Amino acid sequence: MAHPIQIPRLGWSMEEGIFIEWLKQDGDRIEPGDLLYNLEGEKAIQEIESIDAGFLRIPDNAPAEGETVLVGQVIGWLCAEDEAVPELPVTTVPAASVAPAATPAAVPANIRSAEPATRPPVSTPRARRVASELGVDWTTLTGSGRNGRIRERDVRAATSGGSPVASTADTVSESSSSVRHTIANRMLIASQTTAPVTLTTTADATQLVSLRQQFQAAAADARPPGYNDLLIKLTGIVLRNHPLLRARWTENGIEVSETIDIGLAVDTEAGLIVPVVRDPGGTPLRTLCASISDLVERGRERRLTADEMSGGAFTITNLGSFGIDAFTPILNLPQSAILGIGRIRRVPAIDGDEFVARDQLALSLTFDHRVLDGATAAAFLAELVQAIETPGAMLAG
Template sequence: MPALEMAQETGKLVGWLKKEGDSVAKGDLLLEIETDKAVMEVEATADGILAGVTGEIGTDIPVGQTIAWILKPGEALPASAAAEVPVTSPVTEMSLPLVDVSQQPTTSAGKVSPKARRLAKEAGIDLSSVIGSGQDGEILASDIQALIDALPNAPITPAAVQHEPLTSIGRLMAERTTQSWTTVPHFFLQQEVDATALNDARAARGAAIEQALGVKLTHTDIMIALVARTLARHPRLNASWIEDGIRLNPEVNVAIAMAVEDGVVAPVVRNAHNAPLGEIARQRRELTDRARAGRLRPADLTGGTFTISNLGMFHIDSFCAIITPPQAAILAVGQIAERVVPINGVITVRPMLSLTISCDHRVIDGAKAATFLHDLAEAIHEPGRWLT
């Protein structure tokens, strides 16, 4: 069982992506493991044949415990491992299923995404009767959701809503936000910005980026680029609080808070201060797709130096976000909405955007935060000077 994050003691085995006896190459996706952060895909570390599988799906396994072997062709399992594997045939002929059949029903496709399996279990749907719409007949979460939506509405009784246990992601989010709120001295600054030029930039550059890269440019993409370039000029906002002082991070890696089924994750757009706008849009799209599918990788969630949380798509005007330690700040972005404002003494209507920055007072003082927010507002007023 590999360690996919710091301080990890166990990992829950969600599923095997190869079966016993299969040939695997280094880098092939081998299994799925659920940690406190997300369900992550793990790659094979060597070439060979998968054998001696003992890891049972759905169980929490200590880090470092052997759950399978990758053998060279013709190589036998070690004696200690072979004694634990309930087969007598040679390794090259192993074809036993890798799942606990008492927990994993046979389906028409043989594959089931982790999210689909969870939804089916909660709804009491028999997976053996489901026809999947995914590649090679894989049963997807959308297949199960469609069946759930078609079920007649049952009356909700008090007993049915008494308790909702936390998932691993939900539990971790609760622990970390509590720790941050109770140990980090937060302060907040807010500013409203005219988003006319931001809208114009998206309209002017969106078609070319979509044609070249096949991704739609969003306001979040532009905000990531502008925030990152402004952070490069304000290193204290891109810093981290550590035990012996303040770490000034050499790179600007912007984490994007995303809502998923079980909570919130924050995958990271790397080197955002140097990345072209199209590259930022491509990274953001890939991270979003993996987050929604529950397939974020360990590298997707590490190394963030600053976080953006955008609730504009939920029609929220403004809000205050909780800092993600050891980062020193997080920017909360509201919706772009038309408001009546005075422009050079004339009352007019403009698309306005509310920005709220939460800062760790141990790292950043009010003046530094205010200067950063002012410079970011100027960049939003003239995005063409900053975007490539």
């Protein structure tokens, strides 16, 4: 029986080598230990010894000198004297691949984690976070994940009509957090689906400044009411007389919100959030002040519930502390109006024949022209200006 002469693996990782030359002639008598041929492995050319005895038969289609050979490839035979020379196998494959492949059943159980046990529908941490940011009640959603687990995509589908926020594969930016995605989405929709108009005016805030100073002077322990508190309160009261400013556009027509809750835009590290202050017009100033402090603080720590960020009829955004006067706030859907507060600055004003210093506050009101007209919005703004200029009367009432 003919013994095949096969390419051995030289070294640890060799898969193929280069056949250099035969060291014996076709037909030579070979004894075990005789040097048969030279083979170049990963490191060097090596003389290959014969393991078996027989007459060397080199087929015509044996590898030529310098040809690449695979480990395990048959390159010739050692035959008995009169034995016929077998054909070389047509396809040669690396020895390692000949080994039987493990069937899936043979894979040890500990190679992968076990299937999770069956459990009631749950939500992922990310889904809950995004739900909180978008003001979505995730407990009412149907999850698309394993065992009905509610995932981020389910929450986003609930707010944006089923089109999850697209992200790009190749550009990676530091700030592409989910909060950012949410803000981007809402701003875009507000810009594209409403008819926004922005009115700007100024109010004489001298009395408001004075009022705040009196509060500050009187405050012994708790935080005295600040401008935001006072302005939210005044706005809440004025809104009572202007139903269209707290209305929303729906497919069935215009709906007016019965409650007068006001959202306050708060800048946080993660991005803009809008906690909602309940009935500021009807809440005592001290209670209101504490409530707003609490909302802002927990908002910055991302600890607000979805409820605390939903249901507002109107929104206030304040860029005064950044030195901004007038700007064009974008509507906080589905609301129809948003008030931008600018900075308060002391300016010279003419009183009779004299210049006097007055505190001036810039106001910017964006409204949805689908819902209300300019005159309606202007009337609201005018009454608000009056309220700011004589806050005592309004707060007393």
